[in-house]
Amino acid sequence: MALSLSKGQNISLSKEAPGLTRVLLGLGWDERATDGQDFDLDASLFMLNASGKCRSDADFIFYNQMHSSCGSVSHTGDNRTGAGDGDDEAIKVDLSKVPADVQTLAVTVTIHDHETRRQSFGQVANAFIRIVNEDNGAEVVRYDLSEDYSTETAMVFGELYRHNGEWKFRAVGQGYNGGLGAMATQYGLSAS
Amino acid sequence: MTTLSMGANTPLSGQKVSLTIEVTGAAADASALQLYAGGKVRGDGDMCFFNQPAIGGGAVCLSTSGGRSIFEVDTSRIAVDVEKIVFTATLDAGNFGAASAVTVTGSQGHRLIVDTAGRSEAALILAEIYQRNGQWKLRNVSQGFNGGLAALATHFGVEVAAPQPAPKPAPAPAPKPLSLSKITLTKPGESSRISLNKTSGGIVRVSATWIDNGDDRDDNDDLDLRAGILMPDGAMHWLATSHPGSVNAPPFARHMGDVTSASVDAPGTEIIEVASDISQKAGGPVGMVFSVYSAISNGPVSIASLCPEMSIEYQGKQVNCAYKFPDGKVAKSVYTYVIGTVAFNEGDLDVKLSGATSPKHSEATPWITREGGGMKVTFDGAPVFKKGRTLAARMMGAGKKKYANI
Structure with a gap:
C-alpha cells in the first residue's frame, strides 16, 4: 500500500524509495457521468528555478511541447475525456537528468476550455496524482484531491523539489481561477 | 450561514x-x-x-x-x-x-x-x-x-421499464346497435339523472365493458375497472379488485372481481355494485369516479382501441356512457381513461360522462373534488398497483393524494 498524502504534506522520495531515478507522474480523474460536455483536463509540468520561475519557454511541458530540451521530462499524451481506469495522463521524469539549476518540478492540471464549457474542478470526481517508480512499477505515493477543490479551474496537484540534496514530493492541492495561460504566467512565461 | x-x-x-x-x-x-x-x-x-x-x-x-x-x-x-x-x-x-x-x-x-x-x-x-x-x-x-x-x-442502478414496441393498428370498433330504450351519453360533460327508490333500496350496478382490439394478441385485452369514492367527510376510498370493498360496510360499494380477457363476440365486463342508499349510509352526498386502466405489464395496448363503455343500471333504468376515446399515437402511453362520474344524493344519482385521460406515462389515479354543484376530475391520486412495480415506474408522473383505505 502506497503512502497517501493529505494537502500540504511532503515526503522524501529518496527515503521512501531509495535509488529512485525514473519516475512516472500519473494523474487521473473520473469520466463524466452526468450530462454535459466531457471534462478535458490537461496535465502540465513546469521546471522552476530557485526563484520559482521557468528559465525559458522550453521549461513548460504540456500537450503542445511534450519533451524538455534536456531530455529529463516527457509527457505521454493528451486524454480528452478521462475515460478508462488508472492514469488518464502521465508525465515521465528522469530525476538524474534534471538540470542542476532546476529546483522544482510543479505538476499542474487545468481544465481545457473551462469558460465556454462552464466547468470547474468542483464537477470533477476522484482526481488524483501518484508517483510510480518506473523501474519496478511500484506506487510510491499518491494524493487524492477530491476533497480539496470546488470552483477552481486550475490546480497545482503536487511538486517534486530538491531539498538538501534529495528529492521530495509535496501534495500541494492549490487551486486557481483561470486556465493554463494564467498558470504559465504565474511561472514567469508569456503565453497566448 | x-x-x-x-x-x-x-x-x-x-x-x-x-x-x-x-x-x-x-x-x-x-x-x-x-x-x-x-x-x-x-x-x-x-x-x-x-x-x-x-x-x-x-x-x-x-x-x-x-x-x-x-x-x-x-x-x-x-x-x-x-x-x-x-x-x-x-x-x-x-x-x-x-x-x-x-x-x-x-x-x-x-x-x-x-x-x-x-x-x-x-x-x-x-x-x-x-x-x-x-x-x-x-x-x-x-x-x-x-x-x-x-x-x-x-x-444509480434503479430498474427502469424497457420502452414499449409500437402496437399494430387496431381495426375499427364493431358497430353498436342503436338502442331506443336506453339513455346513451356520448360527449364529455353530458349527464343524466336516475331517481332512486328510497323505500326499497337495492343495488346500483355499474359495469364496464370492452372488446378485444383485434391485434392478434391475447395478453393485452385486460382492462381493470376502478373507482374512487369521495365520502361526505372529504376522504377518498379506493375500489378495485385489490380493494374490493363491501355494500354493507364502508365504502358501501364492492368490486365483483377481475376479468382478464375479452373478444369481439364476448366482451369483457367488470362490475361494481353500489348500495343505492350510499349517501344515507355515509351521512351525506357521495361522489364516485369510474375509470378503466391497463397496466404496462399487460402488454402494449391502446385502451381506446378496446372501446371501453360503461353502463349504470338501477331497477330497470339504464344510462350508458359510450364515449369514443380518441385513438392515436400517444394512446398506448395513456394508462387510465375516466369514463364517468356518478354523484349519489339522497333521492337520485347523476351520471356524467367524463372522457378524461391520464397524462402520458402517468400512473396517477383520477381524483375528484367537489366544485360548485358538480365534481372536478384531476389526475393527482396516488398510484395503485395490483403487484409490485419498479420504483421508477411508481414515480413517473405519480399523483400524491392518498386514499383513506390504502
Missing part, C-alpha cells in the same frame, strides 16, 4: 442533519437514494420519496411542508455498507433552466448554491452526504441529466 458553491464540501457535526429542498417555478419531486459500492442502489427500498418517506430504518426520512421537501438524516443509522446518500430533484416536464430557483439549505447552517440559468437538465443530483476518513461530509453536486428521472434512475 456557510455557502457551498458547486463541488464544494464541508464537514458535518453530530449525527443529525436535515436538508431542505425547494424548487420554485416548476413542478419537481425531491428524492434521496442510499448508494452502495459502485454508486448504485440495491433495490427499491433504497429510494426515499413521497410514496416511501422513510428508508434505511430511519436513516433518511422525508417530510414536506409548504412545497418544501425536508430530508432528515441520522448518520448513526446509515448502514456501514452505504457509501453515500444523494439528494435529487426531478421535473415532471421541462428543464431546470426554466425553474426560477432551486434552494437547498442544511440544518447546520449550510446553503448550497444551485445555479439554474441555462441548465438543460430535467433531473439534478443536488447534494450528497458521504464519509471521508471517518468524517461525514456534505457536498454540493449540482449536476444532472437531460433525460430526467429515467436517466437518473439508470445512473
Whole structure:
C-alpha cells in the first residue's frame, strides 16, 4: 500500500524509495457521468528555478511541447475525456537528468476550455496524482484531491523539489481561477 | 450561514442533519437514494420519496411542508455498507433552466448554491452526504441529466421499464346497435339523472365493458375497472379488485372481481355494485369516479382501441356512457381513461360522462373534488398497483393524494 498524502504534506522520495531515478507522474480523474460536455483536463509540468520561475519557454511541458530540451521530462499524451481506469495522463521524469539549476518540478492540471464549457474542478470526481517508480512499477505515493477543490479551474496537484540534496514530493492541492495561460504566467512565461 | 458553491464540501457535526429542498417555478419531486459500492442502489427500498418517506430504518426520512421537501438524516443509522446518500430533484416536464430557483439549505447552517440559468437538465443530483476518513461530509453536486428521472434512475442502478414496441393498428370498433330504450351519453360533460327508490333500496350496478382490439394478441385485452369514492367527510376510498370493498360496510360499494380477457363476440365486463342508499349510509352526498386502466405489464395496448363503455343500471333504468376515446399515437402511453362520474344524493344519482385521460406515462389515479354543484376530475391520486412495480415506474408522473383505505 502506497503512502497517501493529505494537502500540504511532503515526503522524501529518496527515503521512501531509495535509488529512485525514473519516475512516472500519473494523474487521473473520473469520466463524466452526468450530462454535459466531457471534462478535458490537461496535465502540465513546469521546471522552476530557485526563484520559482521557468528559465525559458522550453521549461513548460504540456500537450503542445511534450519533451524538455534536456531530455529529463516527457509527457505521454493528451486524454480528452478521462475515460478508462488508472492514469488518464502521465508525465515521465528522469530525476538524474534534471538540470542542476532546476529546483522544482510543479505538476499542474487545468481544465481545457473551462469558460465556454462552464466547468470547474468542483464537477470533477476522484482526481488524483501518484508517483510510480518506473523501474519496478511500484506506487510510491499518491494524493487524492477530491476533497480539496470546488470552483477552481486550475490546480497545482503536487511538486517534486530538491531539498538538501534529495528529492521530495509535496501534495500541494492549490487551486486557481483561470486556465493554463494564467498558470504559465504565474511561472514567469508569456503565453497566448 | 456557510455557502457551498458547486463541488464544494464541508464537514458535518453530530449525527443529525436535515436538508431542505425547494424548487420554485416548476413542478419537481425531491428524492434521496442510499448508494452502495459502485454508486448504485440495491433495490427499491433504497429510494426515499413521497410514496416511501422513510428508508434505511430511519436513516433518511422525508417530510414536506409548504412545497418544501425536508430530508432528515441520522448518520448513526446509515448502514456501514452505504457509501453515500444523494439528494435529487426531478421535473415532471421541462428543464431546470426554466425553474426560477432551486434552494437547498442544511440544518447546520449550510446553503448550497444551485445555479439554474441555462441548465438543460430535467433531473439534478443536488447534494450528497458521504464519509471521508471517518468524517461525514456534505457536498454540493449540482449536476444532472437531460433525460430526467429515467436517466437518473439508470445512473444509480434503479430498474427502469424497457420502452414499449409500437402496437399494430387496431381495426375499427364493431358497430353498436342503436338502442331506443336506453339513455346513451356520448360527449364529455353530458349527464343524466336516475331517481332512486328510497323505500326499497337495492343495488346500483355499474359495469364496464370492452372488446378485444383485434391485434392478434391475447395478453393485452385486460382492462381493470376502478373507482374512487369521495365520502361526505372529504376522504377518498379506493375500489378495485385489490380493494374490493363491501355494500354493507364502508365504502358501501364492492368490486365483483377481475376479468382478464375479452373478444369481439364476448366482451369483457367488470362490475361494481353500489348500495343505492350510499349517501344515507355515509351521512351525506357521495361522489364516485369510474375509470378503466391497463397496466404496462399487460402488454402494449391502446385502451381506446378496446372501446371501453360503461353502463349504470338501477331497477330497470339504464344510462350508458359510450364515449369514443380518441385513438392515436400517444394512446398506448395513456394508462387510465375516466369514463364517468356518478354523484349519489339522497333521492337520485347523476351520471356524467367524463372522457378524461391520464397524462402520458402517468400512473396517477383520477381524483375528484367537489366544485360548485358538480365534481372536478384531476389526475393527482396516488398510484395503485395490483403487484409490485419498479420504483421508477411508481414515480413517473405519480399523483400524491392518498386514499383513506390504502
